[in-house]
Amino acid sequence: MTDLQNSELPRTVLVTGGAGFIGSALVRYLLTKTTAKVVNVDKMTYAANPLTLETLLRIRQHQHIQVDICDEKAMADIIDETAPDIVIHLAAESHVDRSIDGPADFVRTNILGTYTLLEVVARYRRERAAPELKDLRFVNVSTDEVYGSLGPDKQFFEESAYNPNSPYAATKAAADHLTRAWHTTYGLETIVTNASNNYGPYQFPEKLIPRTIIRALLGQSIEVYGQGTNVRDWIHVDDHAEALWLAAVKGRPGRTYNIGAESECQNLDLVRRLCAILDDNCPEAAPHGRHIAFVADRPGHDHRYALNPSRIQKELGWQPSISFDDGLRSTVSWYLENRTWWEPLLEKSYDGGRLGQNIQ
Ligand code: NAD
Numbered sequence: 125m126t127d128l129q130n131s132e133l134p135r136t137v138l139v140t141g142g143a144g145f146i147g148s149a150l151v152r153y154l155l156t157k158t159t160a161k162v163v164n165v166d167k168m169t170y171a172a173n174p175l176t177l178e179t180l181l182r183i184r185q186h187q188h189i190q191v192d193i194c195d196e197k198a199m200a201d202i203i204d205e206t207a208p209d210i211v212i213h214l215a216a217e218s219h220v221d222r223s224i225d226g227p228a229d230f231v232r233t234n235i236l237g238t239y240t241l242l243e244v245v246a247r248y249r250r251e252r253a254a255p256e257l258k259d260l261r262f263v264n265v266s267t268d269e270v271y272g273s274l275g276p277d278k279q280f281f282e283e284s285a286y287n288p289n290s291p292y293a294a295t296k297a298a299a300d301h302l303t304r305a306w307h308t309t310y311g312l313e314t315i316v317t318n319a320s321n322n323y324g325p326y327q328f329p330e331k332l333i334p335r336t337i338i339r340a341l342l343g344q345s346i347e348v349y350g351q352g353t354n355v356r357d358w359i360h361v362d363d364h365a366e367a368l369w370l371a372a373v374k375g376r377p378g379r380t381y382n383i384g385a386e387s388e389c390q391n392l393d394l395v396r397r398l399c400a401i402l403d404d405n406c407p408e409a410a411p412h413g414r415h416i417a418f419v420a421d422r423p424g425h426d427h428r429y430a431l432n433p434s435r436i437q438k439e440l441g442w443q444p445s446i447s448f449d450d451g452l453r454s455t456v457s458w459y460l461e462n463r464t465w466w467e468p469l470l471e472k473s474y475d476g477g478r479l480g481q482n483i484q
């Protein structure tokens with residue numbers, strides 16, 4: 125869609141969290157649509173499935189390094205050796221329910237890790253006098269959850285006040301503020317993106333859409349928190365990946381961009397839509413909706429998110445291209461066709477059970 129796909133600048137892009145859900149979609153996007161060399165830095169936590177990287181590791185344009193972004197020395201060495209033009213930072217603890225059970229890892233990776241990266245990148249830029257390094261860009265990939273919770277109407281704009289409610293959202297807000305400060309204070313060319321709920325292939329089964337699909341397939345209860353009236357605003361992960369690359373290359377330093385596809389849906393409606401798609405695909409097990417069960421609400425559950433994406437649309441010319449209906453159908457198909465990707469996870473790293481109830 126953009127001239128960026130065939131950019132004559134074969135950049136080196138350092139992606140953090142590139143073995144996770146969105147990071148791996150971005151890596152696939154970069155490897156197929158650009159000539160950039162991709163350095164993929166990931167600690168390989170529970171959220172990173174090695175199978176996600178399997179085919180990518182065979183591509184010479186792609187280099188994966190297993191490392192913790194909080195390790196300052198290791199990160200400084202990697203930046204020195206790979207000399208990136210752009211850093212796109214996605215590594216994070218990403219699941220709200222887990223942040224309720226244990227916020228420490230979130231504070232460490234999301235705040236301290238982002239600080240460490242900013243420091244290392246800013247120092248590299250300062251100490252290496254090469255003029256082109258002045259353009260070194262740092263994109264902090266963030267979330268709409270920093271803005272808090274909406275009532276039945278209105279949308280979040282880039283100017284909306286920060287009002288994070290979960291430990292996860294609070295740590296992401298802190299990372300956004302640090303990123304902004306490194307621009308204002310040290311002149312680092314930073315960009316912050318705030319995206320809505322992503323869905324698509326390779327998403328870890330703890331999140332609503334894959335958890336619903338998998339539990340329905342296994343004939344287990346499909347757990348809807350509270351009354352299922354909470355609203356999320358959904359974007360396909362491939363549309364997000366494209367927007368991230370556009371923001372990284374064309375975005376204005378110091379600026380923030382909301383990335384959303386204006387696809388709002390109540391949780392209960394979404395779960396019912398998924399069940400209907402499963403009924404079409406697996407009529408022998410229909411109706412999947414019979415497994416729906418209302419369970420205790422998430423503590424501090426934000427009621428509604430809705431992002432206004434007009435800035436990135438008008439200023440950078442981005443538009444999502446995957447409709448919510450098509451995206452949901454292809455996502456269900458992907459989980460049906462890729463049991464070998466998710467089944468081992470249920471054995472090894474997550475049993476599919478309820479998280480976020482162990483209030484400290
Ligand atoms: P994910 O949990 O699927 O992946 C996170 C990745 O980061 C994993 O591969 C993990 O191994 C890696 N990681 C975690 N801690 C690390 C550390 N200390 N050092 C190096 N790597 C580490 O997350 P995701 O859903 O792909 O989200 C990616 C980013 O996008 C996050 O920053 C998240 O806050 C943000 N985001 C997510 C969504 C969404 O709906 N999933 C929406 C908006 C923004």
Ligand code: DAU
Pocket residue numbers: 218219220221266267268269319320321322330331332333335347348349350352354355356391422429
């Ligand atoms: O809005 C962007 C955020 O979206 C990202 O920043 C986060 O990284 C990502 O995890 C996601 O956060 P949510 O909390 O919105 O996603 P989750 O899939 O956990 O839940 C979506 C909604 O569904 C939420 O209202 C809680 C509800 N829910 C969730 C699960 C897992 C259920 O009703 N049942 C469930 O089993």
